[in-house]
Each structure stands twice: as C-alpha cells, then as structure tokens.
Amino acid sequence: MQAEEDSFEISVGPQHPGSGHFRLLIRLDGDTIVEARPDPGYVHRGVEKSAENRTYISVIPMLERVCLPDVDNQILGYVLAVEELLGITPPERAQYLRVLMCELGRIMSHLYWLAIFGIFVGHSTAFMWGFADRELVIDLLEQVSGSRVSHFGIVPGGVRFDIPEGFEEQTRKVLGYLTKRLGQHDRMFFHNSILRRRAIGTGILSPDEAIRLGVVGPTLRGSGIDCDVRVDEPYSAYDRLDVPVAVSDGCDSYARCLVRLEEMHNSIQIIQQAFDDLPEGEYRMKLPTRIREGSAFSRVEAARGEICHYLVADGTNKPYRLKVSTPSFRNLAAIPHVLRGAHLADMPTNYMSLDYWPVDADR
Amino acid sequence: VAPLRLLPTAIQLRDKWDFDQVLSVTGIDYPERAELAVVYHIAARFKKNLRHLIVSLETKVPRAEPRVHTLAFVWPSAELHERETHELLGIEFANHPNCGPLLLPEDWEGGYPLRKDFRLRAAEEVER
Numbered sequence: 001m002q003a004e005e006d007s008f009e010i011s012v013g014p015q016h017p018g019s020g021h022f023r024l025l026i027r028l029d030g031d032t033i034v035e036a037r038p039d040p041g042y043v044h045r046g047v048e049k050s051a052e053n054r055t056y057i058s059v060i061p062m063l064e065r066v067c068l069p070d071v072d073n074q075i076l077g078y079v080l081a082v083e084e085l086l087g088i089t090p091p092e093r094a095q096y097l098r099v100l101m102c103e104l105g106r107i108m109s110h111l112y113w114l115a116i117f118g119i120f121v122g123h124s125t126a127f128m129w130g131f132a133d134r135e136l137v138i139d140l141l142e143q144v145s146g147s148r149v150s151h152f153g154i155v156p157g158g159v160r161f162d163i164p165e166g167f168e169e170q171t172r173k174v175l176g177y178l179t180k181r182l183g184q185h186d187r188m189f190f191h192n193s194i195l196r197r198r199a200i201g202t203g204i205l206s207p208d209e210a211i212r213l214g215v216v217g218p219t220l221r222g223s224g225i226d227c228d229v230r231v232d233e234p235y236s237a238y239d240r241l242d243v244p245v246a247v248s249d250g251c252d253s254y255a256r257c258l259v260r261l262e263e264m265h266n267s268i269q270i271i272q273q274a275f276d277d278l279p280e281g282e283y284r285m286k287l288p289t290r291i292r293e294g295s296a297f298s299r300v301e302a303a304r305g306e307i308c309h310y311l312v313a314d315g316t317n318k319p320y321r322l323k324v325s326t327p328s329f330r331n332l333a334a335i336p337h338v339l340r341g342a343h344l345a346d347m348p349t350n351y352m353s354l355d356y357w358p359v360d361a362d363r
Numbered sequence: 364v365a366p367l368r369l370l371p372t373a374i375q376l377r378d379k380w381d382f383d384q385v386l387s388v389t390g391i392d393y394p395e396r397a398e399l400a401v402v403y404h405i406a407a408r409f410k411k412n413l414r415h416l417i418v419s420l421e422t423k424v425p426r427a428e429p430r431v432h433t434l435a436f437v438w439p440s441a442e443l444h445e446r447e448t449h450e451l452l453g454i455e456f457a458n459h460p461n462c463g464p465l466l467l468p469e470d471w472e473g474g475y476p477l478r479k480d481f482r483l484r485a486a487e488e489v490e491r
Contacts, residue, residue: 041466048451049476053486211383211408214440225408232414297404297417299386308386308404321477325387325404325444333443362466 007034012347014042020358024335024351028344036339038332044362051322056082056291057155059319064150066324067360070109072101073302075154078322080235081311082156084296091282094158095237099274101141101153102236102300103267104171107178108137109303110260110267113355114185117257120348121198126189133181136174143167158284168275175268182264190261195349199254203338203350206251213333217305218263219354222256224249229301241273253338253346253353260355291315304328304355328361366422366431373403373420373437381410382418385434388444390452392478397426399454403434403441424454433459451477 006029013023021042027035047066051059063078064071076098083090111134118126138148144161145151153160189195205215210223220227226247230238246262248255293315299308305327312321331354338350364372376382382405391400403420407413424431433456435442445456446465453475456462464471474481 044466053483212439214384227408310389312391321391323387323389
C-alpha cells in the first residue's frame, strides 16, 4: 500500500484474485477508484514461440492450454487456419460434431464463469451450483473423448471421435435438466438483490467505447452491438443452423451477465438443432501430406469472444509463425475503463462481468 | 504497404471504409531477408454489411532499424497489441502512448523471444 497525497494505491493480486495469476494496481480516493492499472504476464508461457518448434498436429494439445475452460473453440480456430492452408473441407458429419463440441464447451465455460463470479461476490451457492452443473457437461464430453477437459477432439480433416451410442439421448436429457437449472440460477443469482445493486448501472461501457477499446464477445454484445462470428462469417455448420445472438443494450455489468445467461439457453437450442440435422457418414478424412506455403487467418466465436489465429507456413512440418489473438487479451483494455470511478466494493462484479481470464490473455 | 504509407492508409481505412477495430497485430521475423513484417488485421463492427470482411495491412521494415508509426491513435484497440509486438519482437512503434513491458518478467534480459535467433532451451538440448 502506497500513500500519495489524498489517494493511496492497493495491489489486488498477483496471487490469484480469482481466475488466474494477475495483478491490478488500484489507486483509491476514499473508496472510489481513481485509476486501475492491469499488470498481466504472470502466466505467460510463450505459446506462440513454442508453436514454432512443434509439428502442426502437436501444436494442438499445447494450444488447448491457452484456455482450458473452453478448449474446443480455441482449437477449432487453429484447425480452420490449418485446413485453409491444406485446402480441404472436412466431411459434413464432422462439421456438425464440431458444432456440438463447441457449444457444449460454451455452456461449460459460461457455467465456470458463473461459479467463479459466485465466489467473487461471496455467493457460495452459485459457486456450488455452477460447478455441479458444469460437471454434467464435462461427463458428456468425457464420453466422447475420454478426457474431462483437454479433449484433443478437433483435428485437421474432421474430428478424432464419433459420438458413442446413446450419447444423443443422454445429452438431450442433460440439456433438459440444464434448461430447468438455468431458470433456477436466474432466480437465485441473477435476481439476487445484492448482485443487482452491485451490477446494475456500474461498469458502464458505451457501444462507441466498446468498439474503440477493441472488446469482443459477450462484453461487446452487452453494449448493444450484435457482433457474433457465428453469424457474421459462419464456419463449420453454423450457416445451416439457426444461431440466435444474445444482445443487451444495458451497457453495464448486469447486461454482460444477462448476455451470458441467454447464450447458455441459445447454445442448448443450437445443440438440439445439430442433433436433429446430424448427417450420417465419415467424420474424418485423409490429409494431404504437404502443407502449402502461405498464410491463413481464421476467427471463431469462443465463449469469451472472438479468437483470431494467423498462421504463416513455410512449407515445412512446423508453423513458421502462429499468432493467437485471444478475447481476454483484447478485453484487457476495458478493465481500466470499467473500473474508473467505481466503488472498490463494486470492483469484483465489474471485473468478473468481463469474464477476463488471465491465462487466456497471457498465452 | 510501405512503412511510410502505413499511417495514411490506416486513416483512410477508418474514415472512408469504416473499419473500426483492430483484431490482431502480428510481427514476423525473416532473418534471411533481414526484414521484420508487421501485419494488422482490422474489422468493421458498426457497419453490418462489412462484418464478414477483414482487412490485413502489412508492412515490412529492415531488421536493423525496425520502426513504424503507431496506429494506436487511429485505432486505440491497437495499443495493447503493438505493445506486445514491441516487447516480443523489438519493433519500435513511434509515438506509442505506452510501450512499457507487458507480458515478460520485470527483470527480463533475454532479448526478443519471437525473433528467430531466440532459441528455446529445449530445442537446443534436442539438437545436442
């Protein structure tokens, strides 16, 4: 703690303020935040550099570590870039299976966010409920891939695993249960009067500011901009499905929370559609042995927002340069903005409403 | 574009074509050509009919003096990306508002990790 004239500075973190090692330097005047300076980098692992020393396939398990709560969306982006360089389109069934995995991943990630949000604001029931419900989705994906979190399921040319027998039936059962549970979460957490008082009208981010600062995903949609890559530039099977986009023009912390809640409902709908239309056939194809020289750019809508992969290939079996532009890194610019002028006690809600994930940001 | 054309082109993209958000800034090292490339990927968020488009703006600078003008004043969303590119590849962004260290440790003295002459210890051991 450092005093300077009337204001003083406190350091939040770097020992894990909630969702990964990260430090916030906050200058206070009374209990009002005058300035907030984020200090990322505590979990920087040099993913982009390591990728240059690995073959295209062995990049995948490492890249999953960029954002473990949401691996499938992360990997899909990379795989799309590799497929563009290979000049292949995977079979139709694989496209739908990818959507299934990605949307289950989105629900998993949002429930994780809800649970951590609960613990941040001292609402331990939300923490228990969020994790308990997320467990059901983890079990489903474990049936497909054999591992709980890092699935290594999406690969160039398709997916590694077809869904097992009885999977559809069980998933539909879980989705029915989750729909009911989301209603309970809504009543218990989102209608909690203390949370509402802390979140409504705080952490304002106007549409202009949101675009100017470069935020993406639910944070951008919480400011009333209906940007979603799944609709704007559809990939996989999204152009054949009806993808509802959750938007809220509240522009405050609460609006961003509501967007995520609605997105979970939307993901449930998308998964049901994908099961209805799931085509038969191959789910993985043979790959050409050589990758062409050149560059490819891909973007996908992950749970936290748009992930961009820029891949430069020199014709060898390793990427020449892989740039991963993650949503948390881009939402980092909004942290000083939403915290300035807020009360210190509102800091947890404002911070969590961005779903900033330090591990995702640092890479 | 040529390094000197970068700033005017960016302003034109923003004002004439409504591209309003930087998605990523990538630095690429080409030691055999003694060049560093900087690639900006820019999207349009406000204009619905432009949302499926991404513009990539690329410039190449000599490795001995890698210097371009910052675009953080054109698109503030470029600020953090440029800061990262400066730290990891050593590209100078002239007039950048804040180019301090971001991701690497405070006492880092290992050079620029994303340049090709920066070797990973693991890769060196494998070769030995």
